[in-house]
Amino acid sequence: MITATDPESTRMLDADLFRTVAGYWPTGVAVITTVDADGRPYGLTANAVTSLSIKPLQYLICVDLRATSLPALLESRLFCLNFLADGQEDVAQIFASKKEYKFGEFGWSRLPNALPVIDGNVAHIGCEVVAVHDGGDHKIIVGGVTHIGITGGDPLVYFKGAFHRITQP
Numbered sequence: 001m002i003t004a005t006d007p008e009s010t011r012m013l014d015a016d017l018f019r020t021v022a023g024y025w026p027t028g029v030a031v032i033t034t035v036d037a038d039g040r041p042y043g044l045t046a047n048a049v050t051s052l053s054i055k056p057l058q059y060l061i062c063v064d065l066r067a068t069s070l071p072a073l074l075e076s077r078l079f080c081l082n083f084l085a086d087g088q089e090d091v092a093q094i095f096a097s098k099k100e101y102k103f104g105e106f107g108w109s110r111l112p113n114a115l116p117v118i119d120g121n122v123a124h125i126g127c128e129v130v131a132v133h134d135g136g137d138h139k140i141i142v143g144g145v146t147h148i149g150i151t152g153g154d155p156l157v158y159f160k161g162a163f164h165r166i167t168q169p
């Protein structure tokens with residue numbers, strides 16, 4: 001067992017331990033897509049994503065200050081959450097990478113406001129940014145929901161640093 005509560009062991013409260021303990025919280029896997037002012041698509045894989053408010057409808061995402069997608073998102077103030085289906089591990093890997101252009105290897109379309117929607121997602125949520133807060137080395141971004149689409153199916157799951165399926169093939 002690893003514990004890091006007493007002063008002697010606080011030196012263990014480092015980034016690796018933080019990532020390990022965070023990995024014990026299973027999450028879905030989203031691709032946050034966005035566009036810049038010219039409509040060029042960007043996106044990143046994310047699990048720091050949560051529903052926030054019902055009245056009004058709001059979602060919350062946390063984006064690393066180093067993410068290439070962040071300036072575009074803050075410029076257009078638009079993002080779409082694509083909840084990935086099991087079987088979309090390859091899409092998750094593409095959007096977790098630093099590839100310059102990530103939209104060439106799978107099907108996708110656009111919402112009327114140009115936000116990219118990835119084919120095969122179990123659900124997607126289009127948002128307009130309503131608030132941006134500082135959160136350490138991330139930005140905490142609140143989006144007002146403008147669009148909801150539900151395809152259904154089983155979601156891709158992230159747990160202990162790896163992708164999992166709820167239903168084993």
Ligand SMILES: Cc1cc2nc3c(=O)[nH]c(=O)nc-3n(C[C@H](O)[C@H](O)[C@H](O)COP(=O)(O)O)c2cc1C
Nearest residue numbers: 044045046047048062063064067068069096097098
């Ligand atoms: C399962 C998983 C979850 C992730 N969650 C986040 C997240 O919530 N926020 C974030 O900024 N990066 C997250 N990342 C890392 C980004 O996907 C990664 O840094 C990506 O390369 C950023 O792309 P960009 O720089 O092109 O925007 C996650 C990666 C994985 C594999």
